Amino acid sequence: MIFFDCSTAPNPRRARMVLAEKGLRVETREISIAGGEQLRPEFRAINPQAMVPALVLDDGTLLTENLGIAAYLEALEPEPPLLGRDAREKGLVMMWSAIVEQQGGLPIAEALRNAHPAFENRAVPGPVDCPQIPQLAERGRMRALAFLDLLETRLRETPYLAGEIFSFADITAYVFVDFARVIKMRVPEAHEATRDWQARIAARPSASA
Amino acid sequence: MIFFDCSTAPNPRRARMVLAEKGLRVETREISIAGGEQLRPEFRAINPQAMVPALVLDDGTLLTENLGIAAYLEALEPEPPLLGRDAREKGLVMMWSAIVEQQGGLPIAEALRNAHPAFENRAVPGPVDCPQIPQLAERGRMRALAFLDLLETRLRETPYLAGEIFSFADITAYVFVDFARVIKMRVPEAHEATRDWQARIAARPSASA
Numbered sequence: 001m002i003f004f005d006c007s008t009a010p011n012p013r014r015a016r017m018v019l020a021e022k023g024l025r026v027e028t029r030e031i032s033i034a035g036g037e038q039l040r041p042e043f044r045a046i047n048p049q050a051m052v053p054a055l056v057l058d059d060g061t062l063l064t065e066n067l068g069i070a071a072y073l074e075a076l077e078p079e080p081p082l083l084g085r086d087a088r089e090k091g092l093v094m095m096w097s098a099i100v101e102q103q104g105g106l107p108i109a110e111a112l113r114n115a116h117p118a119f120e121n122r123a124v125p126g127p128v129d130c131p132q133i134p135q136l137a138e139r140g141r142m143r144a145l146a147f148l149d150l151l152e153t154r155l156r157e158t159p160y161l162a163g164e165i166f167s168f169a170d171i172t173a174y175v176f177v178d179f180a181r182v183i184k185m186r187v188p189e190a191h192e193a194t195r196d197w198q199a200r201i202a203a204r205p206s207a208s209a
Numbered sequence: 210m211i212f213f214d215c216s217t218a219p220n221p222r223r224a225r226m227v228l229a230e231k232g233l234r235v236e237t238r239e240i241s242i243a244g245g246e247q248l249r250p251e252f253r254a255i256n257p258q259a260m261v262p263a264l265v266l267d268d269g270t271l272l273t274e275n276l277g278i279a280a281y282l283e284a285l286e287p288e289p290p291l292l293g294r295d296a297r298e299k300g301l302v303m304m305w306s307a308i309v310e311q312q313g314g315l316p317i318a319e320a321l322r323n324a325h326p327a328f329e330n331r332a333v334p335g336p337v338d339c340p341q342i343p344q345l346a347e348r349g350r351m352r353a354l355a356f357l358d359l360l361e362t363r364l365r366e367t368p369y370l371a372g373e374i375f376s377f378a379d380i381t382a383y384v385f386v387d388f389a390r391v392i393k394m395r396v397p398e399a400h401e402a403t404r405d406w407q408a409r410i411a412a413r414p415s416a417s418a
Binding site: 049059063064066067068072074075084086090092094098123124133136143146 | 276
């Protein structure tokens, strides 16, 4: 299989972390988003959605979206489990993945893409240009702050988002919280549980994959 | 377990369809969103996120988010498989679920919640009030139309979104496309593959669950 990556973007980083946790070495091609390579015809022939990460299987199947790539890799290489070990844990991993995507990743992306000059007319990823909405950037910032509070509340209850073990939900949250630096947002000093969780994940080899 | 439902809202309907496909009968409580019951202290004591669907397991674990509920139910009752039978199919189901959520469900919700008077100051679901952004309603409509095209393109290639078999991705897309009536958007006559797919799903008992 071939993995289409971008070393500067948060979503490909999530897939890289899954590959690293599974110990899978995969042929990788860098697509520079800064250079607009994802929008060129060569890459759109591979993924018409013009987005990374993308994983092309040996039979030619295109898998996009972190959830799709993670579900495939979990079935291909079940160890270590990243999507839960039993029914309850599988439910909690997917629940927290969804919460983090909707209440963390989306607002952070909205705050960045609807305000930063580099995303002028690129407020939504994908092949179609889209103008910025400054009010949505503001809403995004407000919701991203609320997400950091939600994260702290949860991590005071359990060591990892889905409970006792590190999972795909932690990968997603860790990458998005780290990426929030682009909107000049950091975990507050008082969020001790989140800071401890960040330090534990930063120490994993996959965090620097 | 206890299922917290709302008969008029699209997201609880997705969970109802999963329960029906699995043949699971579960104690159900109706939470009227029109009546604001999801925001009352009684329900927030169960789900502080103030959203349905929610599934409370016998050990007290709260599962929210359709992905969380579907992953739990798939592990509890694997037949019929709704999240894929092998690695490739599992990847495709999750990939299409994510695409449908982000490019279909989200824009339709944005178009509705940022424009309809019933959602004044309720532009984002959950416990915190949030003012409407009319420009985002417009963007949502534009993206929802593009999503209908994407769906038609895919369904001309394969009978169901993830390929040969009906899956959770179809449930998600079917419910959102049906719900798009609230923004006065319907599948165009010319989208024959989508209309055929809709008819096949409407004939399943779970569609009227």
